[in-house]
Amino acid sequence: xxxxxxxxxxxxxxxxxxxxxxxxxxxxxxxxxxxxxxxxxxxxxxxxxxxxxxxxxxxxxxxxxxxxxxxxxxxxxxxxxxxxxxxxxxxxxxxxxxxxxxxxxxxxxxxxxxxxxx
Numbered sequence: 366x367x368x369x370x371x372x373x374x375x376x377x378x379x380x381x382x383x384x385x386x387x388x389x390x391x392x393x394x395x396x397x398x399x400x401x402x403x404x405x406x407x408x409x410x411x412x413x414x415x416x417x418x419x420x421x422x423x424x425x426x427x428x429x430x431x432x433x434x435x436x437x438x439x440x441x442x443x444x445x446x447x448x449x450x451x452x453x454x455x456x457x458x459x460x461x462x463x464x465x466x467x468x469x470x471x472x473x474x475x476x477x478x479x480x481x482x483x
Contacts, residue, residue, distance in 0.1 A: 367439040369452060371411060372460065373397035375429050380420075389420040393427075395435060395452075412451040413437065423457055432460040 377394040393413040398406055413435055415423045427433065437454040 369435075369437055369439060371395060371397055371413075371435045371437075371452065373411070373433065373435075375427060375431050375433060376410070378427070378429055380424065388417045389424075391415040391420040391423050393423075395433070412449070413454050414440075414451055415454045415457065419454060419457065423454075427457065427459070434458040434460060 373395040375393050376396045379392045381390045381392065383390060391414070393415065395411045395413050397409050397411060399409070401407055434457070435452065435454050436456045437452040439450055440453045441448050441450050443449075
């Protein structure tokens with residue numbers, strides 16, 4: 366599994382419509398900037414998926430336009446004209462904030478969210 370760390374701005378958000386029996390799923394577009402060897406600023410967009418409790422937390426705490434750090438892993442899926450590479454988020458941290466959402470490790474219990482509420 367390829368772990369990645371990205372910092373960027375959330376430029377769009379989409380909440381997929383799933384039945385209540387399915388896990389919650391949010392899709393963000395993250396815009397990341399970097400400089401080339403010629404010192405030109407380039408922008409890249411990444412599709413970021415947030416699932417389950419992380420998606421619940423993100424829907425309540427993140428807004429389009431926020432700067433965030435994302436730790437996740439690369440995932441690929443087949444589409445009609447090739448392969449799409451996306452990032453599946455494990456943690457999302459607002460740059461200016463202190464809240465961190467973590468993918469649950471023990472079933473559907475989000476330990477980080479419960480600790481933050483305590």
